[in-house]
Each structure stands twice: as C-alpha cells, then as structure tokens.
Amino acid sequence: MRYLDVVQFAAVSLQGSRTRTLLMILAMSIGVAAVVVLTALGEGARRYVINQFSSLGTNLVLVFPGRTETAGIGPGMLLGQIPRELSLDDAEALLRSRSVGRIAPLTVGSSQISKDAKNREVIVLGSTADLMTVRHMTLGRGRFLPPGDVHASESVCVLGAKINSELFGKESGVGAWVRLGDRRFRVIGILSRQGESMGFNTDEIVIVPVASAHMLFNTSGLFRILVEAKSRDSIEQARKDTETILFARHNGEKDVTVVTQDAVLATFDRILRALTLAVGGIAAISLAVAGILIMNVMLIAVSQRVQEIGLLKALGAPAAKIRTLFFTEAVLLSGIGSITGLVIGEAGVLVIARLYPSLPVAAPWWAVLAAVATSLGTGILFSVWPARRAAQLDPVTALAGR
C-alpha cells in the first residue's frame, strides 16, 4: 500500500465522522494555542524587564551607601552612628580605576518648582555632565549640564519634557529663569520625551549640578553612584576596583554596596524564565488531556468500524497495515490540530501585541517547538493502543460485527 494512499484513506475516514474530527482538532489546537500564547506572555514580560534595564544604561555598576548584607545590630548602631555617607570625592576617586569609563554621582530630592504663578512639586536630580551618556538620556533642546568641576554649584537646570510644557506651554523654556526651593536657576536644556523606565519618569524631573542639589537640600551625601565600565568585559573588574577604592577611602569599613546591573538583570531573567516555563508547562497539561481525548475517539472509532476492519483483513490487509491506518488517522488529527493551534496562538499573540504595544510579546521558538512536539507525541502515544486493538481483531468475529 502506497504511503499517499494510506494518508488519503485516513483522511477520508476522518471526513466520515466530521463533527468528532472537528471537536478533536479543536481540543488539540486549544492546547497548542494556550502554550503559544502563555509562553509568549511570559517571554514578553521578560523582554520588557530587560529592555527597561538596558534603557537605564549599559555596562553599569551601581554603588549604594550602606551595606544591605550586614545583618544584626553592630556597636556603631547602638551609638547612633549611621553608615558613612558617599561623598563627591568618593565618586571622583573611582575614575582612578582603569576599567571605569564614566561616573555619574546622583543626589535625589523633591522640591517646589515655580515660574511666575505656576508651581508644582518635582523630583530634583543632582548629577554631572556624564549622566546623560551613562543613563542614555537624550536632549530635546539646549544643552545638558556643563562639564567641569563637580564642586561648582552653578545655578543652571535641565527640565524634563513634561515639566517644560507645564511651565512654558508649547514654547521652549531655554534661557528662562525658574525658582527651585529658595534658589533661582536658569533653564539651559530640555530632555526629549522618553517616558517611564523602571518606575522613574524622566519627563517629570529637573536635573541640576550635584553641588547645587547639595546646597538646595542641605546635604553632602550621594544617593547613588552610577559607574560605567569601559567595556562589557571590564564590568567585573570595574566592580572590584570600585569596592577596593571605596573600602580604602572608608578606612577599610565595608559600608557601601556595589552591584553590577548584569547581576540584577540576571536575577530577573532567571525568575521570569522560570515563570514562563511554569506557565507553559501548565498549558501543556491541556495537550496531554487532548491526547487522551484522541485515544478515546480512536477507541470509539475502532469499535464503530469493527466490520470495516474485518473487511480490510478479508481483502488482504495484514495486522500491521490496519495498525498503520489507525495510527495515521491519529497523527493526522494531532498534526492538523497543532497547525491550527499554532495559527490561533500566533493570531492571539498579534492581538495582544496590538492591545499592549509596550509589551514585546512573542512566543519563544522552543515553546512553539515543544507545543507541536507534545501534541504530536501525545497523538502518537495515545493512538498506539487503539491501533493495536484494531489490528488484533479476529476477522471472522469482526465481520459478523461482534
């Protein structure tokens, strides 16, 4: 019997019980579509987080004051001491490392900004000229903070796009004076619209020189130091150098935390990948259920077609051929089911991408492969028994329909 004839015969048999065939294909395709859509969502969440991180800058090492790992109460705490703060000189000292390319010290506070009668509360970021490159910011108009002495407290500021439009309407505020707290600042630049990243909206901030921010908020410590390594390979060296330099400057006291952005990113990546796998696995259970349904349907088909099986045997079909025929039917069912499921799933992914444009949904190739393999696998596995049962029928009793 030719292979094409086997497939054709199986296809004609499937057409014979149309409703049942369609229901089976539906069950299989829902399973496959569920795997595709759910893993696409998980993968979308993962990519979203990674994109957010890389929009914060690349090859970054982050320095926080204080030591999060230090558990318990040390003698210093009982005496009312706080961890030594990070100073501007600490930040500048980091440039001594050959692995460090740029640094951007950060001070954060909130203040009232006013222009004539308009005023609102804003987050003020104190930093240096390098912040723009380190944080991948882009300017809409004017220029960024002037390079030079980090201790110079010039009265200039760069406005977020939304702040500018709130204070100046459609016009550019470059060159105008605004009041921040009790000081006047000249607007020298406006950031282009970038939207939110990691819960921080650059459209709604004001950036001033770090020394000016220290005067404004009457502090001297830094909230964070962003350290950009010279290349991807030197990130680890930059982290070690940063620790060495800072610990040395703090008299050997390990009172700063230094992490690489990659380490943070890798943790998120692991968590979200595990989530995707778990969700995909749950969806795959529906595929196993569909497989059992296929077995059920094939068993019914065998008992309904007992006489036909007897006839095929009488006409010269050996047991192996009968087995192949039923087997092919099941494989066709699950094959068509998984192709339909892929189409439905990808369509679902397209719809989600349309509804939530910021979420980069896409089913990972391994999930698509696994879904199809599982559906074909269960289809094949669960048709073995019905096919064997059909092949083992005794032709005389089968012809009699018993």
Added chain:
Amino acid sequence: MIQLSDVSRSFVVGGQTVSALRNIDLSIADGDYVSIMGPSGSGKSTLLNLIGLLDRPSSGIYKLDGGNVTALNDEQQARVRSEKIGFVFQSFHLVPRLSAAMNIELPLILAGIPVDERRRRVAQLLDNYGLTERADHRPDQLSGGQRQRVAIARATSMHPSVLLADEPTGNLDQATGREVINLLEQLTEQQVTLILVTHDPVIGGRAKRQLHMVDGQIISQIES
C-alpha cells in the same frame, strides 16, 4: 486447487468445547462450482472461513495450490487472501463512506497497485457490472442488487482464483438474487473456483458439485 485433509475446528463456548468441523477431507479443483448447504450451525460458514484463511483449523492440513497455507503467518496469509481469494458476503460489507468506485478500488489500494492501473481496472469493472453511472454513489444510495454487484466487482478486482460467497442472495429478493447468481456463475467460465454457501436448495442445486453438511461433517456429495 484446494485440498483439506482431516481438518477440524473447535471453539470454546462458555467453558464447553464445541466442534464446528469434524475431520473434513475435501478437495476442490480449479474452476469448480461448489455449493455448500446445510442447516444453521452445521459448520458451512466455518468451512468457508477456513478456506478463505480468515480462520485457522484446530487440526489438519489445508493446501492451496499445493502449498501448505496453515503454516503461514498473518502477513503471508493476508497476501494469499489479497492475491488468490475474493469474498462476497450476505450483508455486502461495503465501506459506507466510500463511493462505489472506491469500494471496488479498495483491494487494489491495499495491494499497492499503481494509480493508473487501478483507474483502468475499476473503470473496466464498473462497465462489466453496469455500474458506471453509479460510480460516485455511496452504498446507501444504491439498491441491494447494485450493492451486491459492487461487492462482486470488488471481489474480482484482484483476479482471484477462488471466489467465496456466503449467502450472497440472503438479503436480496428472488429476481435480484437470480441476477447475482448469474453473475457469479459467469465467473466460473473464466476458470474461477466458486464456492457458494446457501440455505436455498434451488440456488444450491445449480452447482456442479453440491455438499450437504450436518454437525460439522459432510454427509453427502452430489455431482452433476
């Protein structure tokens, strides 16, 4: 050439052994026309199934064209059925979802005959049995006589040397039944061995050789 020597067949029914055939010795030459008659349960269908290799004897030897076919395995027996034996059943046994033409084509498909050759043979058979206009009809759209003609066409599509008919007129009215018997008898003129199981003494009486069975044994033979 069919040769049965000392063939018995017994079944176990409800813990009891029932002998359906007892020590049958029978030989049928090529081109013979044999009818097997007898009451229900006399073993005539069992004998036919054994000859058609649908069943195996409990003891004894069955030789077909000189070869011992009882010793063959399932696959070899299937090939013998495919190449040498044609069946015609009382209830036709057509595949309900296939057209008349595809039902006739079925043995050819199973034997792996190329498509062109299949088309040619099916067209010829449809023509021979006056079914050309019914080729695309499904069995439920055919009359009883037409269905049995499709079944005969299917049974002869592989040019078998033995044709086994189990009550081929059982589900037909008398006129149609006679028509079917005529078709089968025409085949014997082409050196096909025809073995016919029937209740009907009129039909059975037309055969050259008539076997009467009771209780699994051949009790009388008439040769005309």
